[in-house]
Each structure stands twice: as structure tokens, then as C-alpha cells.
Amino acid sequence: MPLVFADIESLSRYAADTIVELLRVKPDSLLCAASGSTPTRTYELLVEHFLAEPDLFDQLRVIKLDEWGGLSSDDPASCEHHLRTTLVDPIGLEKRYIAFDGRAPSPERECERIQSWLAGQGPIDICILGLGVNGHLGFNEPGDALWPHAHVTRLSESSLQHAMVRDRPDKPDYGVTLGMADLLQSRHIFLQVSGVSKREPMERLLSGAVCTHFPASFLHLHPHVLLLCDAEAYPAELE
Ligand code: GLP
Numbered sequence: 001m002p003l004v005f006a007d008i009e010s011l012s013r014y015a016a017d018t019i020v021e022l023l024r025v026k027p028d029s030l031l032c033a034a035s036g037s038t039p040t041r042t043y044e045l046l047v048e049h050f051l052a053e054p055d056l057f058d059q060l061r062v063i064k065l066d067e068w069g070g071l072s073s074d075d076p077a078s079c080e081h082h083l084r085t086t087l088v089d090p091i092g093l094e095k096r097y098i099a100f101d102g103r104a105p106s107p108e109r110e111c112e113r114i115q116s117w118l119a120g121q122g123p124i125d126i127c128i129l130g131l132g133v134n135g136h137l138g139f140n141e142p143g144d145a146l147w148p149h150a151h152v153t154r155l156s157e158s159s160l161q162h163a164m165v166r167d168r169p170d171k172p173d174y175g176v177t178l179g180m181a182d183l184l185q186s187r188h189i190f191l192q193v194s195g196v197s198k199r200e201p202m203e204r205l206l207s208g209a210v211c212t213h214f215p216a217s218f219l220h221l222h223p224h225v226l227l228l229c230d231a232e233a234y235p236a237e238l239e
Contacts, residue, residue: 002206002227004234008041008194011228015128015190016045018226020056022126022188028059029125032178033087034138035065035079037163038130038192043086050091057091063114063124064099066138068165069152069174071102077164078102100150100176107176111150118150118182127186131193134158135201135214139177142213148181180215184222191219193229203235 005011019042023029033039050057064083071078080099088097098117104110118124129137139153140146147153153175160171183189193202201216205227210217219225 002193002202002229002234005228005230008038008230011192011194011230012039012041012045015039015042015192015226015228016049019046019126019128019190020049023056023060026125027056028061030061030063030122032063032065032124032127032129032183032186033083034128034130035082035164036130038194039128040082040086042128042192043083046087047090057093059096060091060093061096061121062088062093062098063118063178064097065129066175066177067100067102068155068172069102069107069176070170070172073102075102077168079164082164102172102176107152107174111152111176114176114178115150115182118178122182122185124182124186125188127183127189129183129189129191129216131191131198131201131205131216132159132162133197133201135204135216137180137183137215137219139175140180140183140215142215144212146212146215146218147179149179150177150182151179152176180218184218186222187224189219189222189225191216191225191227193227193233195230196232198229198233199235202229202233206235 067079073080141156155175
């Protein structure tokens with residue numbers, strides 16, 4: 001069952017404090033970072049922790065969860081820009097940060113590069129995920145099959161309506177993402193869910209059925225998932 005918080009602020013504080021405790025136990029943790037609006041406050045709070053206790057972040061490593069295909073790293077809509085400005089640059093993680101290049105000439109080869117890095121440096125210790133309104137995790141989109149490792153993905157209509165890209169005339173036509181096994185091999189997973197638009201997917205998630213047409217449901221197979229949601233995202237009929 002989820003931990004339900006009054007608002008995104010208290011959810012993010014709980015997440016950031018818990019991540020810091022995990023970092024105390026394993027300072028060289030590999031943290032997988034989702035983009036999007038939900039984890040932003042958690043990242044800001046991690047930066048506050050860093051300013052108070054910089055040594056704790058000396059060995060932290062970060063891997064980017066996913067990226068829109070074709071977007072350059074300085075494009076404000078890119079996951080790269082989001083993570084750089086909220087987390088990576090403020091904590092000075094540049095040298096311990098690995099990320100898909102959204103403009104790599106061969107996205108397939110870019111996925112191989114990330115995958116071989118993860119094979120040597122993984123698994124992920126702390127995986128911070130958001131929930132797509134269609135149940136996606138990263139860009140693991142609903143479908144008849146899911147892919148275990150880093151791959152190029154065809155973006156769903158739902159994903160193309162995400163606030164990061166929906167107003168662009170030049171919408172990305174693919175995404176690159178870590179795969180389901182990469183995520184499920186994480187030691188600790190934080191799924192953060194916020195806002196009324198996530199009520200329906202939350203309801204589906206909480207039904208407990210595991211199905212490739214709702215990728216987040218695979219988190220039911222993992223022993224250490226913290227499902228954190230705010231009151232707005234918590235389905236009314238369960239209150
Ligand atoms: C986007 C991103 C994911 C993110 C998810 C939820 O498509 N690719 O990394 O976790 O959708 O985003 P938000 O938190 O803005 O709802």
C-alpha cells in the first residue's frame with residue numbers, strides 16, 4: 001500500500017530524507033533519476049542536504065532514466081536539462097553522472113553504451129521513478145511486450161502529451177530509456193505519484209494485477225518499493 005502524504009512537499013521531504021539515510025549506509029550509491037515534475041522537489045531537497053553536508057555526496061553516482069529522442073542537452077524540454085539544473089550541477093556530480101545523449105547519431109548504439117556501463121557499474125541502488133498517466137515507467141510504454149534493458153522506444157500519444165513536450169511543433173518521435181529489468185534490479189525503488197491526473201493510474205496500480213499494458217504494475221514483483229503518493233493522487237474510493 002502507498003504512503004499517502006498531504007501534499008507534494010511532505011512527500012518530497014520524506015523521499016529526500018530516506019534517500020539521505022540510504023546514502024549514509026552506501027555513500028557510493030548509484031541513483032537513477034527520473035525527470036518530470038514529480039521528483040523535482042525531492043531533488044531540490046537533496047541539494048539542500050548537500051549544502052548542509054557536502055561530504056555525504058562525495059561518491060554518489062547518478063544515471064539518467066530516460067530521454068526524448070532528438071532533443072539536445074540544452075533544450076529546456078530535455079530530461080538532461082531538467083536533471084542538470086535541478087540535481088547534477090548543483091551537487092557537482094558531472095564526473096559521476098552518466099546519461100543518454102538524446103541526439104546520439106545512433107540511438108541503438110547509445111543504448112548499448114549505457115547498457116554496458118550499467119553492466120559494469122550497476123545495479124542501481126536507489127531508483128527514483130514517476131508514474132506516467134498510461135502507467136509507463138521511464139519510457140517503458142504499455143504494449144504486448146516490455147524490454148529488459150536500455151532500448152529505443154516508440155513514444156505513445158499519452159507520453160507526447162506530457163507537459164515537457166506537448167506544446168512543441170517538433171515533437172520527438174522516439175525515446176530512449178532504461179528497461180524494466182534495469183529498474184527491477186534496483187535495490188530500492190521510489191515511485192512518486194502526485195496530482196489528480198494520477199488518480200486513475202494509481203487505482204489501476206493498486207488493483208494489484210501485473211500486466212505489460214500497465215508497466216508500473218511490474219513493481220509488484222519487487223521487494224523494496226516505496227510507493228509515495230499525495231492526497232490528490234490517492235483514489236477517492238480508497239480513502
Ligand atoms: C515522463 C518521463 C518520466 C516521468 C514521467 C512522469 O514521460 N519520461 O521519466 O517519470 O513521464 O512525469 P511527471 O512526474 O511530470 O508526471
